[in-house]
Amino acid sequence: MDRIAIGSDIMIMSMTGYGRASTECNGVQVTVEIKSVNHRYFDVSFRMPKSLLQMEATLKKIVQQNVHRGKVDVYIQLEGSAMNSNELHADWELLDQYITLLKKAGERYELKNDLSISQLIKLEDVFHVQQRETTVDEVEMGIIGTLEEAVNALLSMRSSEGLTLNEDIHSKLNEMKEKIELISGMTNDVTKAFEARIRHKLAEFNELEKVDEGRVLTEVALLADKASIDEEITRLRSHLTQFHDILTTDGAIGRKLDFLVQEMNRELNTIGSKSTHHSISQYVVDLKSEVEKIREQVQNIE
Structure with a gap:
C-alpha cells in the first residue's frame, strides 16, 4: 500500500496528530483510534482484542508506510451482537440413543409412551447453547479499511x-x-x-x-x-x-x-x-x- 493521499501539497508533517474511523462489517462495529506524538524514531503499539494478534504485522505495515517517525498508539475495538451471538446445538446421535432406549424401556416394562419435545429439550447433554465468536477472517477487511481511514485522518491533522x-x-x-x-x-x-x-x-x-x-x-x-x-x-x-x-x-x-x-x-x-x-x-x-x-x-x- 502506498502512502495515503491526503489531498494537500504541504511538504512537512508534524508528529502530533489524532485520527478516528468506524465502520460496520458482518454485524461487527469496528472502531479504530490512532494518535501520535513526537519521538526520535518510529514506534508503534497496538491495543486490540487478542484474537487480532495474528493481524498485527499487517496492521503495523499499513501504519509504517504512512508514518515515518513518531510514537504511534493504535486502539482497535470490536463491538456488536455478532461478536458474541449464541447458537443452539444438538447431539443428534446421543438423542437417537435416548429415544431408542426409552422405546425399549417402554416395551419391556409396558410403560406409557408420553415423550414430548418439551421433555427432550431438557436433556442438557443433548441440547446446549454455545457462544459463537466472529472469526478474524470475517472482519479482517473491515479492520484494514477502518485503519486506513483512521491513518488518513491522522495524516490530515499532522499535515495541518x-x-x-x-x-x-x-x-x-x-x-x-x-x-x-x-x-x-x-x-x-x-x-x-x-x-x-x-x-x-x-x-x-x-x-x-x-x-x-x-x-x-x-x-x-x-x-x-x-x-x-x-x-x-x-x-x-x-x-x-x-x-x-x-x-x-x-x-x-x-x-x-x-x-x-x-x-x-x-x-x-x-x-x-x-x-x-x-x-x-x-x-x-x-x-x-x-x-x-x-x-x-x-x-x-x-
Missing part, C-alpha cells in the same frame, strides 16, 4: 500542524537572515575599532609617530583576521539556504533539520566567542534565541 510549523519556522528564518546580514555589515566596524584601539595605545605612550605605519596596519590586519567571522557568516547563510530547501522536500526531514539547528548554534557560539563588538554580541544573543525556538519546533517535525 505541519503547515503551521512551516509558516512559523520560515518567519523565524527570515528574521535570522536579516540579523546575520546586519552582523556581516559590522565587520568593517570591528577592523576600524582594532585600528583605533592600537593607535590609542601607542598615543598613550607617545609611540605612535615612532612606529612605522605599515607595522600598525599589519598588526591591525592580524587582529582582524584572528577575530574574523566571515567564514561563520558564510556557513550560517548556507545553513539557512539548506533549511529552506529541506522544508520544501517531502518525507521525513526532522532529523536533517535538527542537525542544521545544531550547526547553526555552533557557528553562533564561535561568533560570540570571537566578537568584541557590543552590537554583534547582542545580535548573537538574539539569533541564539531564535535558533532555540526553531529547535523546539523541529522536535515535532516528522
